[in-house]
Amino acid sequence: MKPAANPQTGDTTKRNKRWVYLSLAPVIIVFLALSAFPVLNLLGLSLFKVTWQDGSAIYDFVGMENYKYLFNEEEIYWAGVRNTLIFAVSVVTVQMLLGFTMALAVMRAGSFGRPILTGIFLLPIVIPPIVIGTMWRLIMGREFGLINGLLSMAGLPTVDWLGNPDIALGSIMLVDIWHWTPFVFLLMLAGLESLDTEVLEAARLDVTSFWQEMRHIVVPMMLPTIVITVVFRIILSFKVFDEVYLLTSGGPGTSTEVVNFSIYRVFFSQDRVGDGSAMSVVTLFAVALMIIVANGLIQRRSGNKGGEE
């Protein structure tokens, strides 16, 4: 390095190094103070029983009691875990099938009205989820809802979409599918559009039907995108809260209880800070573990593929 002879370089290097740390400092501070510290805070709080007396909190150290209670007696949380798992796997399956089909259809439909279509598909993704909750509350309402209105106009029996424990979770899933299928669609469309057209054209010569083309060419080529989307959509659907809060609040009974709603209820409606913290900690680590495993698998997959070539 020749410019090292320049007397200014030492100074510049020092300044450059300082910039590296200065530019990262705000992000690191925000992350530490508002995302890492809160986790430690939860770990700490989960070991206490917090009670309120005359407006001030009293902390009693109880060790692992909150966790014992959570694992042995907090049935509503485990109902929530079960519902969340059923919810996540079901909605993602439907979203993938529907989103992929729509992406294929758009590819074949040509460019007619494409910007308008994209605009419509973007709507559910960018409007506030609480608006979506409001919408579906109005649509699925028992007495004045749109669907029941149409059903009774057609002389059919009405359905209590959100109040019947057997179908309430299904109704919530329907809303989530409505909400997130367009996003899967956009991802699949981007994936399809980035496929190598030359390979596609060449392969097309060997197949005769649409289904063969799907099975032997398009789906295998899309597989990495599909796998990544499925895994991350499943993990992200553990975030479900807004719609449940507005549509059913976990009820009737525990039929639409989801993990996030249990945490909210215990923390904020029941003021059981220690139990809520233990619940948050268990959920946090379970989801983190899923993320890390999923990431590892995906990295290893793409790593292996690179090695073979």
Next chain:
Amino acid sequence: MSVRRLSAGRLFSNTLVWGYAFLILGPMVWVLSNAFKFQIDILTGKIFAPFTWRNFEQLLFSRQSNFLANLLNSAIVATASTLIVIVIATMAAFTLARLKMPDWIRWSVLGWALLFHMLPTLTFVGSWYQMFAAVGLHGTYFALIATHVVFNLPMALFLMMTFVTALPEDLIQAARMDGCSNGAMFWRIVMPLVRGGLIATSALMFIFSWSDFAIALTLSSTDTMTAPVAIATYAQEYEIRYGEMAAGAAMSMIPALTLILVGQSFVVRGLLAGAVK
């Protein structure tokens, strides 16, 4: 393949796609139409009913309603948090994407960002509540803005990194040859060149902050309550005012609608870039 078969396939595909588009748009249009109806017409399920602005008037100007203040709160929190998150994320994105630095720092920041981005927000709100209450900041704008900053930070980082990474390497090299320091390079070269990315990312961050419900529900007070929380409380009143609820929903959709009309391609690019990292 004959021309006729091709067009039959196209017709089928078009029918499918536009049918689906109708399933998305239909419910929205129906709900929005309720915003312009009288309560009695909504309750009796009239699809076509006399037009009225009454719901909007009630919501915005009646003395029982705080919705105007709620909208203002949403705007304050979304604007402030967006400004902060965009500045700190862009600075860090340039450093993380283009500058020499210890790998372990780079990967801890990005790894944590990825992890935090995917963890359920609800597992954090209890802790945030405790923290802010302990220092007397619960219910303040500060609490909402700070949490929205951290909530949006991973996405802002990822998005800005893709924009910074797309800058040509030659440019950076040339600047370095001319003795440009990292800081000068950031302000004079990177910032002007990623302007498009800055605007796209800011727009998305604004929308996400504006849309947030879980954080605002738990950390805001009556004075700082945002629009989504207000709408949710209307839905839980004993006698639900459907028209006003629909009007509130309609108004809180304005930023998103504007964004789609003005910068659709930006949004798509941003959403896709931030989707799978």
